[in-house]
Amino acid sequence: MNVIIDTNGLMLPAQFGVDIFTELRRLGFDQFLLPTAILHELDGLVRSCRGKDKIAAKVAISLSERCDIIEGEGFADDVIVRLAPVYDAAVLTNDIELQQRLKEKEIPIVRLRQKNKLDFL
Numbered sequence: 001m002n003v004i005i006d007t008n009g010l011m012l013p014a015q016f017g018v019d020i021f022t023e024l025r026r027l028g029f030d031q032f033l034l035p036t037a038i039l040h041e042l043d044g045l046v047r048s049c050r051g052k053d054k055i056a057a058k059v060a061i062s063l064s065e066r067c068d069i070i071e072g073e074g075f076a077d078d079v080i081v082r083l084a085p086v087y088d089a090a091v092l093t094n095d096i097e098l099q100q101r102l103k104e105k106e107i108p109i110v111r112l113r114q115k116n117k118l119d120f121l
Helices: 007-016 020-026 036-048 051-066 076-086 096-104
Strands: 002-005 031-035 068-070 089-092 109-113 117-120
Touching (some): 002 076, 020 051, 020 117, 031 076, 036 068, 096 109
Parallel strands (some): 089 109
């Protein structure tokens, strides 16, 4: 199964110590997709953030090497909503607004639960 990873999903390992790839495999996912818009967003965070957020963004960029990069330019949330049905993918995100948009389109959502594991919403 495919899963698209949102920016905040890729930052979870640095922020909460969660191994997202092990957790996603536990949930049945074997293909980790990352739109180019997410990489651009992470680059922007590295440049604009300080402290823990900057470190989390740098860790996320290094973890992106474990994902398949897919083309998708524009505002990251719009790209995810557009590409999830194309790739028949669920989405890993903790972004409440994005979750609402995905629910409206009946796209499966994976999120952090209890600050130590991933689960379906």
